[in-house]
Amino acid sequence: xxxxxxxxxxxxxxxxxxxxxxxxxxxxxxxxxxxxxxxxxxxxxxxxxxxxxxxxxxxxxxxxxxxxxxxxxxxxxxxxxxxxxxxxxxxxxxxxxxxxxxxxxxxxxxxxxxxxxxxxxxxxxxxxxxxxxxxxxxxxxxxxxxxxxxxxxxxxxxxxxxxxxxxxxxxxxxxxxxxxxxxxxxxxxxxxxxxxxxxxxxxxxxxxxxxxxxxxxxxxxxxxxxxxxxxxxxxxxxxxxxxxxxxxxxxxxxxxxxxxxxxxxxxx
Amino acid sequence: xxxxxxxxxxxxxxxxxxxxxxxxxxxxxxxxxxxxxxxxxxxxxxxxxxxxxxxxxxxxxxxxxxxxxxxxxxxxxxxxxxxxxxxxxxxxxxxxxxxxxxxxxxxxxxxxxxxxxxxxxxxxxxxxxxxxxxxxxxxxxxxxxxxxxxxxxxxxxxxxxxxxxxxxxxxxxxxxxxxxxxxxxxxxxxxxxxxxxxxxxxxxxxxxxxxxxxxxxxxxxxxxxxxxxxxxxxxxxxxxxxxxxxxxxxxxxxxxxxxxxxxxxxxx
Numbered sequence: 001x002x003x004x005x006x007x008x009x010x011x012x013x014x015x016x017x018x019x020x021x022x023x024x025x026x027x028x029x030x031x032x033x034x035x036x037x038x039x040x041x042x043x044x045x046x047x048x049x050x051x052x053x054x055x056x057x058x059x060x061x062x063x064x065x066x067x068x069x070x071x072x073x074x075x076x077x078x079x080x081x082x083x084x085x086x087x088x089x090x091x092x093x094x095x096x097x098x099x100x101x102x103x104x105x106x107x108x109x110x111x112x113x114x115x116x117x118x119x120x121x122x123x124x125x126x127x128x129x130x131x132x133x134x135x136x137x138x139x140x141x142x143x144x145x146x147x148x149x150x151x152x153x154x155x156x157x158x159x160x161x162x163x164x165x166x167x168x169x170x171x172x173x174x175x176x177x178x179x180x181x182x183x184x185x186x187x188x189x190x191x192x193x194x195x196x197x198x199x200x201x202x203x204x205x206x207x208x209x210x211x212x213x214x215x216x217x218x219x220x221x222x223x224x225x226x227x228x229x230x231x232x233x234x235x236x237x238x239x240x241x242x243x244x245x246x247x248x249x250x251x252x253x254x255x256x257x258x259x260x261x262x263x264x265x266x267x268x
Numbered sequence: 269x270x271x272x273x274x275x276x277x278x279x280x281x282x283x284x285x286x287x288x289x290x291x292x293x294x295x296x297x298x299x300x301x302x303x304x305x306x307x308x309x310x311x312x313x314x315x316x317x318x319x320x321x322x323x324x325x326x327x328x329x330x331x332x333x334x335x336x337x338x339x340x341x342x343x344x345x346x347x348x349x350x351x352x353x354x355x356x357x358x359x360x361x362x363x364x365x366x367x368x369x370x371x372x373x374x375x376x377x378x379x380x381x382x383x384x385x386x387x388x389x390x391x392x393x394x395x396x397x398x399x400x401x402x403x404x405x406x407x408x409x410x411x412x413x414x415x416x417x418x419x420x421x422x423x424x425x426x427x428x429x430x431x432x433x434x435x436x437x438x439x440x441x442x443x444x445x446x447x448x449x450x451x452x453x454x455x456x457x458x459x460x461x462x463x464x465x466x467x468x469x470x471x472x473x474x475x476x477x478x479x480x481x482x483x484x485x486x487x488x489x490x491x492x493x494x495x496x497x498x499x500x501x502x503x504x505x506x507x508x509x510x511x512x513x514x515x516x517x518x519x520x521x522x523x524x525x526x527x528x529x530x531x532x533x534x535x536x
Contacts, residue, residue, distance in 0.1 A: 208526070
């Protein structure tokens with residue numbers, strides 16, 4: 001399971017303030033904690049911490065600040081191309097681009113951008129009409145993403161399709177629809193692309209966020225999800241994820257399977 | 269989700285001793301606790317508490333003792349026909365028969381037995397060769413069970429197919445194989461039969477039983493499981509189950525969805 005640590009996001013108060021104050025230690029500490037907890041990538045997002053015109057510079061500063069403390073690969077997270085490019089210019093190690101829509105023009109531009117930067121690419125199953133309500137439209141857009149990657153010679157092991165998790169409290173049929181779409185897409189290519197989810201979205205505005213997040217994560221894993229943007233500092237979430245890996249026969253059983261998994265993820 | 273409470277089983281020390289001592293209070297207390305926690309059926313098994321020749325009488329006593337305290341439906345649990353019949357003779361409310369194999373002669377006899385007693389029937393995907401190792405044999409046996417029920421006019425909403433959960437610590441590829449079989453069998457009939465699992469088996473001989481049980485339960489639910497023989501007194505297990513029900517859109521979201529679900533299950 002590939003975990004993209006979600007905590008370096010200006011939407012969290014501590015990170016937002018650190019961006020405004022240009023305080024690198026806060027970011028470096030959160031980066032290290034997430035890496036220690038098993039994050040494979042660190043998501044980096046300015047969020048709403050600064051005004052739009054200041055976001056490219058804030059992103060560039062975040063990337064440099066974080067890289068002073070760790071060499072973990074970064075997932076540059078912005079819907080705005082100038083912010084994305086400002087981050088990509090500063091990255092040292094092959095990053096993840098998070099994200100493009102499936103809208104054809106943006107998709108082909110971002111595939112090219114990923115190729116230039118030796119980057120992984122998250123592609124959302126959204127288009128000019130927004131997030132699809134049903135399984136059929138999600139699988140259609142996933143098909144378009146796969147076709148575009150194939151035509152561009154973009155390797156599937158670098159492609160992360162995001163089927164979009166919506167909040168269970170607001171759109172209650174959506175988490176199940178996403179599970180069905182995941183299941184249907186398992187045979188889309190061989191070897192298949194990755195499937196990723198922005199996990200915390202499912203529990204937005206609920207009062208049992210960790211319980212809902214970890215329950216949905218393992219339900220998604222049982223249907224083929226192999227990556228998540230999530231909080232690796234949520235220990236119960238990581239325990240559930242590791243246990244699902246065990247049950248899917250991706251880790252050998254031992255009585256200490258939880259700590260064995262964590263040890264295997266530790267960066268040397 | 270239909271929960272068959274597993275605790276009234278002579279393999280647990282407290283229940284085994286209660287059977288030997290003919291102490292009804294222990295059973296009645298466990299019955300009530302499980303009902304309060306949301307059990308739909310109460311599994312009743314003599315287990316290894318007494319010698320084989322004494323099991324029919326012990327089963328009859330258990331059923332009578334439990335029914336003095338509750339009118340919850342019972343799941344009479346024995347691989348031995350004489351023990352099964354001893355329990356069925358005493359039940360007051362429509363019970364569950366747990367279980368028959370898919371071996372044709374036993375299967376047709378037990379379907380008839382279920383029809384006589386207005387009972388639900390658990391049918392295991394096992395035959396004279398034991399538990400299948402692969403997906404194909406499990407789905408074949410499930411198909412045989414469905415065909416036999418159809419031929420006998422046995423209603424699918426009373427039929428519970430058990431695809432057999434094996435211990436992850438001993439047969440590590442088996443939990444994933446069962447998930448695949450579950451997924452493949454979703455279209456087997458319309459309306460479909462129930463799919464049930466003897467959940468605690470998956471964590472046998474491990475040191476993180478509750479974590480493994482609840483993780484596997486929600487993975488199975490994401491693939492169509494709608495019933496489990498499990499411990500309703502494991503609060504974290506029930507929380508995970510209720511959350512999966514929410515995410516599958518089987519319960520309306522409210523901030524108090526956990527207590528709302530529990531209240532909805534309470535027997536009046």
